[in-house]
Amino acid sequence: MPHVKLHIPGPVEVSEKTFQAFCRPMIGHRSQAFKDLYAKVQPQLQQLLFTKQLVYLSTSSAWGVMEGAVRNLVSKKVLNCMCGAFSDKWFDVSKRCGKDAEALQVEWGSPVRAEQVDAKLATGRFDVLTFIHNETSTGVMSPLAEVATLKKKYPDVTFIVDAVSSMSAVPLKFDELGIDVLLAGMQKAFALPPGLAVFVCSPAALAKAATAGDRGYYFDFVEFQKNAAQNMTPSTPSIGHIQALSSKLDEFFAEGLENRFARHRRTNQMTRDWAVRHGFTLFPEPGFESLTLTCVNNGAKPGGRAVDVPKLQKLVKDQGFLIDGGYGKIKGKTFRVSNMGDETEATMDQLIGALDKAMAQV
Ligand SMILES: *Cc1c(COP(=O)(O)O)cnc(C)c1O
Numbered sequence: 001m002p003h004v005k006l007h008i009p010g011p012v013e014v015s016e017k018t019f020q021a022f023c024r025p026m027i028g029h030r031s032q033a034f035k036d037l038y039a040k041v042q043p044q045l046q047q048l049l050f051t052k053q054l055v056y057l058s059t060s061s062a063w064g065v066m067e068g069a070v071r072n073l074v075s076k077k078v079l080n081c082m083c084g085a086f087s088d089k090w091f092d093v094s095k096r097c098g099k100d101a102e103a104l105q106v107e108w109g110s111p112v113r114a115e116q117v118d119a120k121l122a123t124g125r126f127d128v129l130t131f132i133h134n135e136t137s138t139g140v141m142s143p144l145a146e147v148a149t150l151k152k153k154y155p156d157v158t159f160i161v162d163a164v165s166s167m168s169a170v171p172l173k174f175d176e177l178g179i180d181v182l183l184a185g186m187q188k189a190f191a192l193p194p195g196l197a198v199f200v201c202s203p204a205a206l207a208k209a210a211t212a213g214d215r216g217y218y219f220d221f222v223e224f225q226k227n228a229a230q231n232m233t234p235s236t237p238s239i240g241h242i243q244a245l246s247s248k249l250d251e252f253f254a255e256g257l258e259n260r261f262a263r264h265r266r267t268n269q270m271t272r273d274w275a276v277r278h279g280f281t282l283f284p285e286p287g288f289e290s291l292t293l294t295c296v297n298n299g300a301k302p303g304g305r306a307v308d309v310p311k312l313q314k315l316v317k318d319q320g321f322l323i324d325g326g327y328g329k330i331k332g333k334t335f336r337v338s339n340m341g342d343e344t345e346a347t348m349d350q351l352i353g354a355l356d357k358a359m360a361q362v
Contacts, residue, residue: 002320003320004317004320004321004322005321005322005351006322007321007323007324007338007339007351008322008323008324008336008338009136009139009165009188009292009293009336009338009340010136010164010165010185010187010338010340011187011193011194012187012188012189012191012338012341013191013342013343014191014192014193017251018191018193018244018247018248019244020247021246021248022192022240022241022243022244023240024240024243026239027239029232029233029236029237029239030232034239035230035231035232036231037239037242037246038057038228038231038232038233040246041057041242041245041246042055042231044246044249044252045198045200045249047253048167048168048252048257049167049172049173049182049200050172050173050175050176051173051174052175053174053200053201053202053203054225054228054229055198055199055228056198056199056201056221056225056228056233057197057198057228057237057245058197058198058219058233058237059195059196059233059235059237059238059241060196060197060218060219061185061194061197062162062164062183062185062197063093064219065183066130066160066162066183067093067219068215068218068219068221069181069183069199069221070094070128070130070160071097071212071214071215071216071219072205072208072212072215072219072221073127073128073158073160073180073181073205073209073212074097074099074127074128075127075208075211075212076125076128077099077100077102077126077127077128078094078099078100078101078102078126078128078129079101079102079117079120079121079126079128079129079130080094080102080103080104080129080130081104081112081129081131081132081142081147082103082104082105082106082112083105083106083108083112083132083135083138083140083142084132084135084136084137084138084140084328085136085327085329086136086137086162086164087112087130087131087132087135087162088103090130090132090162091103094130102120102125102126104116104117104120108137108138108329108330109138109140109283109285109300110288111140111141111142111143111284111285111288112131112142112147113142113143113146113147114143114146114147114149114150117129117131117147118150121150121153121157126157127156127157127158128157128159128160129158129159130160130161130162131144131159131160132162132164133161133162133163133166133172134163134164134166134291134292136164136188136290136293136327137295137327138284138295138330138334139282139283139289139293139294139334139336140283140284140288140289140295141166141170141284141289141290141291142288143288144161144163144172144177145177148161148177148178148179151177151178151179152178158180158181158205159178159179159180159181160179160181160183161179161181161182161183162183162184163182163183163184164183164184164188165184165188165189165290165292165293165340166184166290167182167184167189167190168184168189168190168252168260169189169260169261169264169291169340170261170264170291170292171257171261174200180201180202180204180205181199181200181201181202182200183197183198183199184197184198185197186198186241188292188340188341189292189341190245190248190341191248191340191341192241192244192245192248193241193244195238196237196238196242196245198245199224201221201224201225206221206222206225209222210222218234218235220234263344264292264339264340265291266345267343267345267348268290268292268293268294270339270349270352271293271294271337271352272289272294275294275296278359279304279305280297280304280305281301281304282296282297283295283296283301283330283334292338292340293336293338293340294336294339295336296334296335296336296337297334298326298332298334298335299333300330300333307362309325309326309332309335310325311362312358312362313325313335315357315358315361316354316355319357319358320354321354321355323335323336323355324336324337324338337351337355
């Protein structure tokens, strides 16, 4: 089968180097070799997330930790901040966990703003909120720093933040933000194969989790903390993923975090410019566009151009690239192009060349 390179917003293209690291010889998860591996990636993850807390490794997709956070931390009522498919789903998941939940729903394409969250928290009904930094379905990046400042006003509310498609591509300073949980899956901006998630917890969140009676075992945050303190995970992890993560983190620091963040800004600007050049508008409210993907408006909102998205996708795929045809209720009315992971100006140029050719025929 010919290789079709992934420019969908996750999973994204995985490099040969990462696959080679993934396939290193297996080691036992209670061995010194494993502890050494975890002890090596731990300070790198802490540096990446600007935190002194331990970073946990969960063998699951991001949803495992998202659901786990609800099970560990919601005792009264959770406020689910919703602006797209993933954040909307978190409300459903909260209810499926048997939790009392309320939606703060904004229109798809808009960000969640601090003012809206503040009005909800002021009611005193909530002990937890969930918030998605980069809503991958709409390409909207909500202002995390702005919302996180509310933590000072509501210190007893636990702030759970999904940074699944932004972590490692933009600076996320966990300790400085003062939030309680920050999580991500590795198949998005980290460009690892799917199957591993990382997360970090505030001491207050851990103390609260310790009082939750029905947090289960596999996603018990207290178990993660106890084990991470010994450079271990509660159960047998996907060791291949952690070896791949180690290799990837070395690449991040060889490039330099600031350079990595700047590279994502530049490669993202390339897809935005491409869309505008072809007469499209972008789906997100101006000023809140994601830096890791571009969600192009294709008739979901008034203005701009609209094309046959499946045809565009096919024309691009025939040239070796996969782009996304829109997610959930905006499928076909938007399409998405990712610049996550290892993409450079040179590799994005190749994609843009293919997109240009496709636009001449669509
Ligand atoms: C992809 C994604 C998820 C879900 O991740 P899984 O790995 O499928 O569990 C959650 N939140 C956001 C913002 C995502 O982009």
